Amino acid sequence: MSPSIYSSLLQPDLRLMIEENDGPGMEEFCRALYPGVVAEVLEEMPVEETWTVLRHCPAAQQAEIFQFLPLPYQMDLVQNIDRKTLSKLIEEMAPDDRVDLLERMDPDAVENLLPLIAQAERSDIRKLLSYEEHSAGSIMTTEYASLPADITVADALQRLRVQAPSRETIYYIYITDSGRHLIGFMSLRKLIQARPTARLEDIMERDVISVRVDDDQEFVANEIARYDFIAIPIVDSQNRLVGIVTHDDAADVMQEEATEDAHLHGAVLPLEDSYLITPFLTLFWKRGVWLVILLGAASLTAQVLNWLGPGQDRNWMVLFIPLVLASGGNAGSQSATLVIRAMALDETRGKVRQIAWREFRLGALMGLILAILALAVAMALVDFDRSTVVAATVFCVVALGTVAGSMLPLGLDRLGMDPALMSNPLIAAISDITGVVIYYNAARLVLGAVS
Amino acid sequence: MSPSIYSSLLQPDLRLMIEENDGPGMEEFCRALYPGVVAEVLEEMPVEETWTVLRHCPAAQQAEIFQFLPLPYQMDLVQNIDRKTLSKLIEEMAPDDRVDLLERMDPDAVENLLPLIAQAERSDIRKLLSYEEHSAGSIMTTEYASLPADITVADALQRLRVQAPSRETIYYIYITDSGRHLIGFMSLRKLIQARPTARLEDIMERDVISVRVDDDQEFVANEIARYDFIAIPIVDSQNRLVGIVTHDDAADVMQEEATEDAHLHGAVLPLEDSYLITPFLTLFWKRGVWLVILLGAASLTAQVLNWLGPGQDRNWMVLFIPLVLASGGNAGSQSATLVIRAMALDETRGKVRQIAWREFRLGALMGLILAILALAVAMALVDFDRSTVVAATVFCVVALGTVAGSMLPLGLDRLGMDPALMSNPLIAAISDITGVVIYYNAARLVLGAVS
Secondary structure, eight states: OOOOHHHHHHHHHHHHHHHTTOHHHHHHHHHHSOHHHHHHHHTTSOHHHHHHHHTTSOHHHHHHHHHHSOHHHHHHHHHTSOHHHHHHHHHHSOHHHHHHHHHHSOHHHHHHHGGGSOHHHHHHHHHHHHSOTTBHHHHOBSOEEEEOTTSBHHHHHHHHHHHGGGOSEEEEEEEEOTTOBEEEEEEHHHHHHSOTTOBHHHHSBSOOOOEETTSBHHHHHHHHHHHTOSEEEEEOTTOBEEEEEEHHHHHHHHHHHHHHHHHHHTTOOOOSSOGGGSOHHHHHHHHHHHHHHHHHHHHHHHHHHHHHOTTOOOTTHHHHHHHHHHHHHHHHHHHHHHHHHHHHTTOOTTOHHHHHHHHHHHHHHHHHHHHHHHHHHHHTTSOHHHHHHHHHHHHHHHHHHHHHHHHHHHHHHHTTSOGGGSOHHHHHHHHHHHHHHHHHHHHHHHHOOOO | OOOOHHHHHHHHHHHHHHHTTOHHHHHHHHHHSOHHHHHHHHTTSOHHHHHHHHTTSOHHHHHHHHTTSOHHHHHHHHHTSOHHHHHHHHHHSOHHHHHHHHHHSOHHHHHHHGGGSOHHHHHHHHHHHHSOTTBHHHHOBSOEEEEOTTSBHHHHHHHHHHHGGGOSEEEEEEEEOTTOBEEEEEEHHHHHHSOTTOBHHHHSBOOOOOEETTSBHHHHHHHHHHHTOSEEEEEOTTOBEEEEEEHHHHHHHHHHHHHHHHHHHTTOOOOSSOGGGSOHHHHHHHHHHHHHHHHHHHHHHHHHHHHHOTTOOOTTHHHHHHHHHHHHHHHHHHHHHHHHHHHHTTOOTTOHHHHHHHHHHHHHHHHHHHHHHHHHHHHTTSOHHHHHHHHHHHHHHHHHHHHHHHHHHHHHHHTTSOGGGSOHHHHHHHHHHHHHHHHHHHHHHHHOOOO
16 A cells, blocks of 8 residues: 555644644544544554554554554554453454454464454354355455344334444345345345335345355455445355455455466466565565576477587577567467456356467467568568578467467366466467477478588 | 356246247346346347347336446447437436446437437536546446535435435435535445434534546545445545445456556557457457567567677577576566556555665576576586576576566656556567677677687
């Protein structure tokens, strides 16, 4: 998060309050401003000062503000709080946010902390902590608004007023039977428009769109985006309501997945935190690993060149090696980029043949045009026969690169792997080896062997 | 949008209704299901059949369902509707969705259509059409809930009941004075918890976070995500409320921008529609242009090689050209990917020096390690002196590539251009030319000139 205008305007005031130890001022600061704005000002300050400020406001407010701080900052902050205050704070946090924090904390510290947390909250935490990472369960909150079907609209509104303070949202209300099975849905908008004496079961929507607790978080986010929902209900295998995922958490998941795909696609192991707060060594490791793997692939290309090349007077060939290899790699990057992004947006399912046929035609057409241009480029430096070798190679690598670039991510997906692993550099590396083989064989075919 | 389970389950039923011309059945189908689900079933069918179904339901319902259809499908569909029915449909659509559609339609057709649309809607359309593309104004809706400050909570709820059917959301309520200046904010959650006799001015939040109508859509989406809002108010230069942008439109903007960045980064001009529905020739053009530009860059590399190479017995050098060039390109891709993504998430502002220093150290460290590995690889094929040339070159290209890959996007941004234009293939092309120059000069320095 970058410092916004708020932060720079408000920080001096807050600093003054801290210096003067102005408790009521700090409390007012936390109460009057939107929690997200307060968090933005605080995250620019050292954790000790942040705690000095937060100490002056009630636990509920503390939790509100705390939730808007970035996770690594939260982690720093909890080191500076005594266990008792921390357990209070964690009790007040939204279930999904606190699980995010606890998952990152040292397991021993968490075990030390849990006994201090109220029983009901504790079992909720244990439950949420048990869901698999990246599942709907791991991002959901258990603080949803739910009502039985057999009450009137007036009763429903009365009950919602009571539920409101502790629920993540009361704008979507889920109707459950006595076994907690999800049987209906009602928006608050519809509810306040309805006749006060109407019964929920007569006006609720029965066709409720829900997702399963073990569905992938990306699927959940896509469903929320598809239907423009504020929240989506999460059910277990018996259609019992166990939680909701709200639109803001879905947006976070989307950003996270887009970032992860972008990183993978640039041949970086995905970072958990934002670029600037990722420690130097982590960054080094997550990039270095890939660079070494790719160097391994490139050294294969050197071996192939060594094997194809010796004893041949093909000094001229070196001129076009970068051009030939780049053309194939670029064509492959393009189609891989398009296909991987389309897969992330869930647009490719069942369309593999259509994609292959499309990329095949495109590859042939683009290959043809690039080959003609390459012929012209080569003619400026070498004779016609040799230029033909270059042009033919360009045609092959572009056509092949285009098709392979689109099919390899789909293949990875079928193997159950993340298609984004097929990064641009990896495609370039594969294309380099093939390109060299094609180039030398084209030369042999057109020019004959030179002994 | 891929066909979901709903679509495949429901389509046979609907087909039967169409065949039997079962009007009430089709109306029931449109009414009972969530509009997004109906749209999903319809978009898999030919437009004529879709219209056969929609004809049976009231205009408001038609518009609801219509809005969930993908834009290109909407465009096809409007060709099949007579002007009168179309104008009705457009009147019923949400202001932001209809402007999206009208912007894509033939301007003459729009001019023909406008006289048939009610006066109030017409001026609203003209206004929204006038905002610049990618501005907050272009994605906002004018259907927000607003109330004066001097009424009671009970009055407010009564007025909201009246406003509810025509507003995009009533969960966030904006308080304006007689000049439409935005003076306060109230959520429906707070409102239904408040004492019925309380006055809004006493309980509303006065610190309202808003954005300007000419702010960039990406900024608006980031603000909504930052504060977890359901909607954000849009004001003009005099702080008058002119519209709202809702969370679902913000999520669309984020997806759109992430897709655009991914495409640019893979050296594809951004597609307006999803990959599979983009016409073949558009796809050909948006990829071909870049491939040709990159071929131009690669032919420069050939020229440089031609200029550096002649008369030299450096047959061995060809072996490591792909390795040397790939190492530089990969290192550059990595840092460009990380920096461009961090910029999209608004994390880099004011941090240019910090980033440069970080990448400099990382580049040096990764360069050193890759150089050692490259030395080992080269020793297997050539003698020690020559291997030293390879290793030294790898160090330089990796270190340079890392720093340049991070700085070039920041430079583009400073020039007011989209940093994502610094695509992986472009960085690879720049790195190829530099790499060749470094490689040959390293050879000359270490081995001496071979005449």
